[in-house]
Amino acid sequence: MFLSDHFIHHTQNQTGSGTPNGEELPAWDLSDLYPSPDSPELKNDLEKAREKVETFAANWQGNLADASGQEIALAIELYQEVSEILGRIGSYAQLIFATDSTDAKNAQFYQYINEQITSISTKTLFFTLELNRISEDALNNKLSNEALLSWKPFLDTIRVFRPYQLSDEIEKVLHEKSVTGRAAWNRLYDETLAAMQVSVQEEKVSLGEALNKLSSGDRQVREHAAKGLGESFNSNLRLFSLITNTLAKDKHITDEWRKFPRVDSERNCDNMIEDEVVDALVNAVTQDYQRLSHRYFALKAKWLGLDKLQHWDRNAPLPDDNDQLIPWEQAKEIVHTAYNDFNPEMGGMIKEFLEKPWIDATLRPGKSSGAFAHPTVPQVHPYILLNYHGRNRDVMTLAHELGHGIHQLLAAKQGYIQSNTPLTLAETASVFGEMLTFQSLLQNQKTPEQRRIMLSRKVEDMLNTVVRQIAFYQFERKVHEARQTNELLPEQIGQFWMETQQASLGPAFEFTPVYASYWTYIPHFIHSPFYVYAYAFGDCLVNALYKVYQDGHDNFQEKYMEMLQAGGTKKHKELLAPFGLDASDPAFWRKGLDVISQFIDELEQA
Template sequence: MKNRIALSEIAHAAPAAGGGATDPALGLLPVWKLSDLYAAKDAPAFTADLKQSETDALAFENKWKGKLAEAATKTGAGGIGEALKEYEALDDLLGKIGSFAGLTYFSDTSDPANGKFFGDVQSKLTDISSHLLFFALELNRVDDAVMDACMDRDPTAGHYRPWIVDLRKDKPFQLDDKLEQLFLEKSMTSASAFNRLFDETMAELRFDIDGEKQPLEVTLNMLQEADPAIRAKAASALSKTFSDNLRVFTLITNTLAKDKDISDRWRGFEDIADSRHLANRVEREVVDALAAAVQDAYPRLSHRYYAMKARWLGVDQLNYWDRNAPLPETPKAVIPWETAKETVLSAYGAFAPEMADIAGRFFAEEWIDAPSRPGKAPGAFAHPTVPSAHPYVLVNYLGKPRDVMTLAHELGHGVHQVLAGGQGALMCQTPLTLAETASVFGEMLTFRTLLEKTKDKRERKAMLAQKVEDMINTVVRQIAFYQFERKVHMARKEGELTSQQIGELWLSVQGESLGPAIKISEGYESWWTYIPHFIHSPFYVYAYAFGDCLVNSLYAVYQNAAPGFQDKYFELLKAGGTKHHSELLKPFGLDATDPTFWSKGLSMIEGLIDELEALDKELG
C-alpha cells in the first residue's frame, strides 16, 4: 500500500483555510479549503477516521493473512475479489488521512504544531500500514496459474486484473515479510526523515535582496525580471544562501543516495534507476533511448537557441542567471488572475467543453491555492488525494506569462486526476511517464490559443521564445538533471561525496546541456541544492522529458486528426494506471519503443526554433 502521506511525487502543499487573498495588481487570489477533507486537525471526523482505519486494518489482517492462497480458489464471499474491495477501501481512507496531514503540514513547515501533527500522523499510518503489508507479498506468492484462473472466474477479482498484473512485476524485487516490515517502519527515520529535513530547511531559507529577506519563490521569480541588475542580485543572493547551507544539503544528498543504494542492493535492482523505471512501468531501454536522443539534440536545441538569445540581448555569452530573462519584446503588463483563469478555460473549452467544465470546478469549488506568501512551498503541483475526495492544485501566482502556463499545466494534471479517479484507489494512479501527458497537453493548448490571438510580430516572437525556453527547461534541463542524478548515485557507491564533488558533477552536466552561449561562473556550483525532485523522488525528472516529447507527437496527431481525437484522448486519461503506455498510445499510431519516436517529438521543438529564427530575420 502506497504511503500517501509522504506526498513524494507532488512535493508540497498549502493552507487548510478557504477564501482568498487580494493583490492590487492580480485581483482576488483563491486559497483552497482543505475542509473538504476534514474541518481541522482536531476535528472529530478526523480522529474517528484515524481510529477506524486502525480497527479496519487489524480486522483485515486477522481475516485474510495466511488465507489468500485458499481465497484464490473461491468466487464471491471469501474470495480474492472480496479481499481486494476491502483493501481498496482501506487504501482510500488512509490516503485521505495522509493527504490531509501532509497538506496541512506543508502549509507552513516552520510551524512546530504542524510538524508535530504531520509526524504523529505519519507514525500512526506507518503502524497501520504494517498490518496491511502482508497482503501484496502474500498475493504475489499465489501461483500464477491459480491467480489467472481466479481472475478469469471471479468478475470482482477480474476487475482488479491491471493492478494484480502490475503488482506481480514487483515480485522479483520483494523481500520476505519481516524484512519488508523493517524497511517500512525504518523509512520514518531514514528517507522520510531526511525528506522532512529538506522541506523544513528550504521553507526557512531567506535570500537577501537589498536588505530585504525574501523566500525562495520570490527570489527565483526575480530571475525573470527585465532589469538585468535585479536578475544579478537575485542570482547572487541565491548562490550565497545555497552555499551557506551546503553542509546540510550535502548530508541529505549523501544519506538519501546511500539509503537508496542499500534498498536497491537488497532488492536486487541492477541499475540505479531501475526501481523508478519499475514504478513508472517503463522499460529501461525506452528511457535510455529518450536520454540519448535528447543529449544528441543539445546542439540543435539549447546550444542553438541560447546563441540566438545572446545575440538578441547584445552579448557574446549569457550569464547563467540570464537564461530565462525576458526579451525586450516581452509584454511587461502583469496578468490578473481572472484573465489567467479565462485564458486557460477558453483554451481547454475550444478543445473539449468537458475539459473546461472539469477545470472550472477547481475555481468554483475552491480547489486552488494561488497566492505566494511566506511559509508556502515554492513551485506548483496538483495532488490527487483519493477518488472519494478530489484533487487540489497549488501555484505561486505572480502574474507572469509563465504563471499562466503553469496554471494550465497543473489544471491539466487536475483534469487527468478527476477522470482517472473512476478507476478507484488502487488503479487511478498513472505512472509518472504518462502523468505528465495531460499537463503538458494543457500547456500546449493554452500556448497555441494565445499565439493565434497574437498579431503583433514582436509579441509573437517573445511568445515563441518563451515557449521554446519552457520546452528546453522541460526536456533538455530535465535530462541533464537525470544525468546529474545518475552521476551522483554512481559516485556515492564509492564513498561519501563532498560538496565540491557534487558541485563539479552539477557543472559538468549543466555545461554540456546549456552550451557555450551560457557563461557558467562562480556561484552556480551550488544550485543543485534546491531541486526537490532529487530528494523526494530520485530519477523522477525524466518523466517531464518523456511527457513533453510524447505530447509533441500527440499534438501533431491532433493537428491532423479526424473527428474523434478528443474521445480517444479522454479514454487515455480515464485509464489511470490500468494500461501500459504502449496500449494507451496505440490508438494514436504512436509507439514509444520506436527508435524514431523521440526524434519526432524533439523535431517539434526544433521547428519552433526555426519559426523563431525566420520571424527574427523578418523583423530585422
C-alpha cells in the same frame, strides 16, 4: 500507496495575499477532507482504519495462496477501502504542511500523521507480498474469475516488483523505519528550504520570491538575485550535501538488497516502463542538445546583445518582452477558454476548479515554493497549489496543474488503487493543457514581434521540460553511482552539476562558481529520485500527440478523454496505440523533439 510524492496548511478563508499589483488570490478550503486537524471525523477515521486493518490481517494473512479468485477480489476491495481512508488522512496532512511548513504545529501534525499511517499500514504489508508469491500459473487460473480479472492492472503493477521482493520481516523493518529515515530527511530538507531567506540588494526575501526575480527584465536584478541565492545555498551546502549523501546511500543499500540492476530501476518499475525506453528517451534528447538548447541559447545571446549568457540570463525575457502582469481573473479566462475550445466537457471541469476553493494561489511565507495538483481520494477532488506572481509562466503553470486536476478527476472512476497514473503518463494531460493554452494565445498575437516573443517563451519552457530535466536525470545518475563507493564532498556533487548543466545548455553560457550549489533547491532529487525524466517523457509524448491532433485524427477528443479516464489501468503501449504512436520506437522521440526544433527554425528566420 498511502502517501503520495507531493508535499503539501490549512485555511478556511477563500482569499489570501495578493499578486504584486495587490490583487486578491484564492486559497483552498480543506474542509472537504476534514474540518480541522483535531476534528472528531479525522480521529474516527484513524480508529476505523486501525480496526479494519486488524480484521483484514486476521482474515487474510497466510491465506491468500489457497484463496479462490473471487475471495482474492474481495480481499483487494477491502485493501482498497483501508488504503483510501489512510490516503484521505495523509492527503490532508500533506496539504496542511505545504501551506506553511515553517509552522511548528503543522510540522508536528504532519509527522504525527506519517507515524500513525506507517504504524497502521505496516499490518497490510503482507498482502502485496503474499500476492506476489503466488505463481504465474496459479494466478492465471484465479484470473479466470471475472471479479478478480477487473483487478488485473493492480496485480500487474505490484508484480513488476516481484523479482525484487524481500522477506516479510525485512519489508516490515524497511517500512516502519521510513518515518525516522527517508521521511525524516525529507522533512528536514523541506523545512530548511521553506525557512530560507535570501538577501537581494539588502532586502530579505523568500526562496520563491528570489527565484522569481531570475525572470526579471532588469539584468542587475537577476544578477543580484542569482548571487543571493548562491550565498543562501552555500550557507546550507554541508546540510544539503549530508541529506543527499545519506538518502543516496540509503537507496543504494535497499537497491542492493533487492538486487535492482540499475540506480533508476525502481523508478522505472514504478513507472511501468522498460529500461530501454528510458534509455531511448535520454539518448535522443542528449544527441539533440546542439540542435535544440545550444542553438536556441546562441540566438538568445544575440537578442540580448551579449557575447556570453550567465546562468541568471537563462530565463530572462527578451528585450521587447514587457511581460506585463496578468491579473488572476484574466489568467482564469485564458486557461478556461483554451480548454473549453478543445472540449466543452473539459471546459466545464476547469470552471469548477476555478469557481470552487480547490486552488491555493496565494503568496505567503512558509508556503511550498513550487506547484502541484494533489489527487487526494476519488470521493473528494484534487487540490491545486501554485504561487501566482502574474507572469506569463504562471498562467502556463495554472494550465499545467489544471490539466493534472482534470486527469485526476477523470481517472477517479477507476478507484483509489487503480486511478494512480505512472509518472511518465501523469504529465500527459498537464503538458497537453499547456500546449492548448499556448496555441490559443499564439493565434491571438497581432504582430510578428508578439509571435516571436510567444514562441521564445514556449521554446524556453519546452527546453526546461525536456533538456533541463534530462540533464537533471544525468546529474542524479552521476551522484547515485558515485555514492555507491564513497561519501561525496560538496565539491564533487557541484562538479557533477556543472558538467551536466554545461553539456546541456551549451557554449553560449558561462557559469560562475556560485552556480555549483544550485542543485540544492531541486526537491525531486530528495523526494523522488529519478522522477525528472517523466517531464521529458510527457513533453515529447504530448508534442507527438498534439501533431496527431493537428493532422485531424478521427475522434481525437473522444480517444483523448478515454486515455485520461484509464488512469493506471493501461500501460503506455495500450494508451498510445489508438493514436498510432509507440514510445518504444526511437522515431517516436524524434517526432516530439522535431516540434521544438521547428519552433527554433521559425525563430531563426524571424
